[in-house]
Amino acid sequence: MKSSQPHSHQTAYISVEDACLIVQRLGLAHCLAGMTRALEEDFKRWPEFDKTARVASHSARGVIELMPIADSHHYSFKYVNGHPGNTQAGLPTVMALGLLADVDTGLPVLLSELTLCTALRTAATSALAAQALARPDSQVMALIGNGSQAEFQALAFHHLLGIQEVRLFDVDPDARAKVMRNLADSGLHTVDCSSTAQAVQGADIVTTLTADKARAIILDTDLVQPGMHINAVGGDCPGKTELSKGVMQRASVFVEFEAQTRIEGELQQMPADFPVTELWHVLTAQAPGRTHRDQITVFDSVGFALEDFSALRFMRDCAQRLGLNRTLSLIPELNDPKDLFSLIRTHEEALSAT
Ligand SMILES: NC(=O)c1ccc[n+]([C@@H]2O[C@H](COP(=O)([O-])OP(=O)(O)OC[C@H]3O[C@@H](n4cnc5c(N)ncnc54)[C@H](O)[C@@H]3O)[C@@H](O)[C@H]2O)c1
DSSP states (O other): OSSOOOOSSSSEEHHHHHHHHHHHHHHHHHHHHHHHHHHHHHHHTTGGGEEEEOOEEOOOOOOOEEEEEEEEEEEEEEEEEETTTTTGSSSOSSSSEEEEEEEETOEEOOOOOHHHHHHHHHHHHHHHHHHHHSSSTTEEEEEEETTTTTHHHHEHHHHHHOOEEEEOOOHHHHHHEEEEEEEETTSSSEESSSSSHHHHTTTTTTEEEOOOOOOOEEOOOOOOOOOOEEEEEEBBTBBBBEEEHHHHHEEEEEEEEEEEEEESGGGGSSOOTTEEEEEHHHHHHHHHHOSSTTOOEEEEEOOOOHHHHHHHHHHHHHHHHHTTTTTEEOOOOSSEEEEEEEHHHHHHHHHHHO
């Protein structure tokens, strides 16, 4: 690995440490706002993207996924897993990395960590959707599931929607205590709750962020109040849901990419013709978002490749702005591009010289 100006064949590299440095130097609120702007720009040019549902490889303990997308200039993909049992083995449930490439040549231009960035982009996507779907006077959010993603969601809703109070519930009391600790200086009022029912009491927005490879019912109709916005993030894989069918039936449901959400989202429980609206239609004013105060809205989030495309280009811009010019040598540099063989000869000669 070199630390120099990127050469044309070199791939820019954002490590975990670089991503942390970007967030520390620019500030989390700034990063969340910038990521939300990048997402909005890309969602608004939806037809320009070549889109596919992600490719998933399921096993007994989790899923490993590839998430590709391209516009006419850049191609990107994310490698990501979801293993709810991982935390017991000392690993995060979700781990990711991503690549951005030049469409004209196929040259990889950026390789980046995406574990931290996934939390940022998921929170930013949730906030973007809620700006269009939640009641504008929303002040209180319930956060069910207080693991890795939780603080990012809480802070995105604080900075971008003006949420003042977060009511926390997790079956693991240590996870709740961790979020209370991490948000202590955030300006958010945090309330430690002993059940989902207690957490959602008086909440304008409910975010579900649990990890369990199961058809769970975290939120049922009895807990849903008129006017609530439900940001359902944890149900993102076949056989893994958080809302009851009844909640879906009572709500207007919004999705990222319908073809993918029908397989992976809360939507997997519903009939094939259950009506949904893709978020980009709302953002481009081709479909209404919230139409009245008492309407119940659900953002059935599963995470779509476009969001990682936006995250990668945002982080690349930040790294360049801060002069973080770390690169990796992944693609050979050849005097004659047809003479790949010369590469091993050159290395053999270099080896024998030493
Ligand atoms: N939609 C998206 O774009 C997106 C992006 C990232 C993660 N996710 C999903 O979000 C979920 C959370 O991710 P994470 O990285 O924070 O996972 P995590 O494992 O760090 O945290 C999950 C938390 O949920 C809690 N939990 C499990 N069952 C519960 C229940 N019945 N009630 C209350 N709490 C419960 C666990 O104790 C744990 O603290 C995962 O399912 C993940 O796959 C979705």
